[in-house]
Amino acid sequence: MSTPEPDDSPDPSLTCDTCRACCCQLEVILMGDDDVPRHLTRQDRWGGEVMRRLDDGWCVALDRDTQxxxxxxxxxxxxRDFLMGGVECAEERAHLDASGRVIHLLRGPL
Known part of the structure; x- marks a missing residue:
């Protein structure tokens, strides 16, 4: 008897309208075929190209008024690969407090 595969389908109750863009506080490593405007990127300490983030941890490309x-x-x-309502999305949302601020166990609120 085989073990059932975990359900990878997105949770329809998790939408971008309700998450307060928590994924926009993650480190985004750029790959060779990404076409991000250069002024929105920086080099990390290992020499890789990443999206710049503001001092409070938010991605510089996020419009804070519209999210x-x-x-x-x-x-x-x-x-593009970060699936709304997917496993990674649900994991990031688990770090939101009641006001929607991201809580990281080691760093506290961002």
Missing amino acids: LCTIYERRPGVC
């Missing part, structure tokens, strides 16, 4: 990506059509592949 929408300002470079959506040119967003990195990592962002």
Whole structure:
């Protein structure tokens, strides 16, 4: 008897309208075929190219008023692959407090 595969389908109750863009506080490593405007990137301490983040940890490409990506059509592949309502999305949402701020166990609120 085989073990059932875990359900990878997105949770329809998790939408971008209700998450307060928590994925926009993650480190985004750029790959060779990403076409992000250069002024929105920086080099990390290992020499890799990453999306720049503001002092409070938010991605520099996020419009803080609308919570929408300002470079959506040119967003990195990592962002394109981040499935709304998927496993990674649900894991990040688990770090939101009641006000929607991201809580990291070792660093506290961002």
